[in-house]
Amino acid sequence: MRKPAILLSALAVITALHFSLHMGGHTQHVVHVTLRTAYLFPVIVAAVWYGRRGGLLTAAAAIVVFVPHVLLDWANQQMENVSQIASGAVFLLVGWVVGALVDQRDRERERAAAAVQRARRLAIVKAIAALSAALDTRDRHTARHSEEVARVALQLGHARGLSADRLEVLRLAALMHDVGKIGVPDDVLFKTDSLTPEERDVIQQHPVTAGGILEAIDGTRDIADIVVAHHECPDGSGYPLGLRADQIPVEAAILSVADVFVALTEQRPYKEARSPEAALAWMQSVSGSKLDAESVRVLADVVMETPPPGSV
Helix, strand or coil: CHHHHHHHHHHHHHHHHHHHCCCCCHHHHHHHHHHHHHCHHHHHHHHHHHHHHHHHHHHHHHHHHHHHHHHHHCCCCHHHHHHHHHHHHHHHHHHHHHHHHHHHHHHHHHHHHHHHHHHHHHHHHHHHHHHHHHHHHHCHHHHHHHHHHHHHHHHHHHHCCCCHHHHHHHHHHHHHCCHHHHHCCHHHHCCCCCCCHHHHHHHCCHHHHHHHHHHCCCCCHHHHHHHHCCCCCCCCCCCCCCCCHHHCCHHHHHHHHHHHHHHHHCCECCECCCCHHHHHHHHHHCECCCECHHHHHHHHHHHHHCCCCCCC
16 A cells, blocks of 8 residues: 555645645746646656556546646636646656556566576476486386376366466476385385385385475475375374374375375285275275365266276
């Protein structure tokens, strides 16, 4: 409200001076002409602050508050009235021109910022692709799993109304959600028997490892936050931070549901794949406690459109 107050105050002061100064000789006339020109100050300032629309609106306001002075003190003085009308036109023209230049400058800044953002995002994508290739070399199953999780997560994110930018962040997070397993020893990562408590602790550190890897890449903080939180549970029983529902990023909650669904429906050496319906039924039984309820609800709407991994 500070900027509008400044503009209104400037208009009010200039107008008050117009009415308070008596009409008289040449000196008074010069003062009034100068005050009329002073209306350009709030017009130009408004155009700089708010662009073309702000400049035109302030110019129109200046004309409105100036008209009573013209009608009361300059009635039937045609030569001066023509000059005053011309001044009003100048107010509008200056407001339009300055505002248009400011709008053009802002658009150019936005385009430049967008170009920088695209370049940064491209660098991030390339870095993530390199990490994905490294993961694929070590563990082809995890790489395929991540691709499938990304596909399901995008379906859920789209159904939940995420913007295009947030969907892209979600996709990249899904592709990288298990990259921290690069730091898990082979005898733990590829073990087909039940894990010991110590081995489970090692596995449960992979989100933190992934977050550390991603944070080393400039511009990936939002992706890293999602990856770190994708094993958190609404009831606080998840890992690695024990976050509760309102502390878990929406994208991480979506990623968790997609990750669990894909894990349940894919074939692994130590377990049979569940049908999508069976997987969904189990997920609904832990909805709200272990998994985000809204994401599970959305999954139920799209699950029949999502073929199980390996079926295509």
